[in-house]
Amino acid sequence: MPVMAERTNIRLLSRQQIRDLVEEMGQPRFRAGQLYQWIWQRGAAHFEEMTNLPKSLRTQLAQRFVIPRIRLDKLTRSVDGTFKLRFRLHDDHLIESVLIPVAKDNRYTLCVSTQVGCSLHCTFCATGKMGLRRQLTVGEIVDQYVLVNRLCQEHYGHPVTNIVYMGMGEPLLNYKNTIESIARIASPDGYHFSPRRITxxxxxxAKQIRRLADDSPRVNLALSLHAADDFKRNEIMAINASNNLDALMAALEYFAGKSKGHITFEYIMLKDFNDTLEDATRLAALCRRFPVKVNLIEYNPTGDGLFEKSAESRVNAFAAALAAKRITVTVRRSRGRDIDAACGQLANKR
Ligand code: SF4
Known part of the structure; x- marks a missing residue:
């Protein structure tokens, strides 16, 4: 278990471990529930704040444990209302979360990070260029929700309504902490957030998609597809070499059969690369095996000149070709582009 300044991070203990700890300290059982609530629901950063615990217990806990919390380092607001939040971790690493408000639909979407950087190096993505620095802990993922939810209430008088694990990092490569963070956010003694509103x-x-279907069948899944044939996908996503489209489609079919969650294909429109009508036909063929919605995304250049965004007329023609085959398709115009909070732009420019 990681130790911080010789004291242990108490948020790494499971519920059972907290029960055992309380028992070992000679305290009645109900103290475990109180302690758990302070750590996970009430947002305590110091044991001193836990005023319904005896002073002697608080002192003993403070001698052995710490409660590391992420801290807001920088807040940026886009002209379209999107917020980008940069957080500093206890070891000075920086991560980013994004809050995307769509007030007319009462929709306030939080995009959380699961890793510092990312190991996958997708060519269109700024985070991939950082490489992987480390995994986020469960507490660091949950804290993003807690702090952004507070900001959302303050600025929009509304809580976060949707969470997408789509910030920095590949959530299925920090699998255990991703699943555990969802359990904490969704549980009645956590934040009681519906898993159906989590993607x-x-x-x-492929292997992790099957595992997710077995472990957490109520969340939704979005696949960053971005190319409808292996040749092109290999060019932009190195992960495709070991997880080709056949393997992915079989895994998604398994997910669709087992899970109640929805599946979405995310597809960034890259000029003259994946935006022709032939590409649309190939993409439509992938949509036949299970119910799936396609999300066409406007590309946000990351400054390396590798790709350009597709013309609006191309995007519209592509969407129309899918719709003609009775595929549900939406076009996502970019949000927060002026503050580098748009899809693929999170990379701690500092
Ligand atoms: S797109 Fe996602 S998986 Fe690919 S490099 Fe960026 S953060 Fe990693």
Whole structure:
């Protein structure tokens, strides 16, 4: 278990371990529930705040444990109302979350990070260029929700309504902490957030998609598809070499059969690369095996000149070709582009 300044991070203990700890300290059982609530629901950063615990217990806990919390380092607001939040972790690493408000639909979507950087190096993505620095802990993922939810209430008088695991990092490569963070956010003694409003976005790791279907069948899944044939997908997503489209489609079929969650294909429109009508036909063929919605995304250049965004007329023609085959398709115009909070732009420019 990681130790911080010789004291242990108490948020790494499971519920059972907290029960055992309380018992070992000679305290009645109900103290475990109180302690758990302070750590996970009431947002305590110091044991001193836990005023319904005896002073002697608080002192003993403070001698052995710490409660590391992420801290807001920088807040940026886009002209369209999107917020980007940069958080500093206890070891000075920086991560980013994004809050995307769509007030007219009462929809306030939080995009959380699961890793510092990312190991997958997708060519169109700024985070991939950082490489992987480390995994986020369960507490660091949950804290993003807690702090952004507070900001959302303050600015919009509304709580976060949707969470997408689509910030920095590949959530299925920090699998255990991703699943555990969802359990904490969704549980009645956590934040009681409906898993149906949670979406995990993956670059496509077939084995982990099957595992997710077995472990957490109520969340939604978004596959960052971005190309409808292996040749093109290999060019932009290195992960496709070991998880090709056949393997991914079989895994998604399994997910669709087992899970109640919805599946979405995310597809960034890249000029003259994946935006022709032939591409649309190939994409339509992938949509036949299970119910799936296609989300066409406007590309946000990351400054390396590798790709350009598709013309609006191309995007519209592509969407129309899918719709003609009775495929549900939406076009996502970019949000927060002026503050580098748009899809694929999170990379701690500092
Ligand atoms: S798109 Fe996602 S998986 Fe690919 S490099 Fe960026 S963060 Fe990693």
């Amino acid at each position: 995990i976005s993956t670059a496509g790791i």
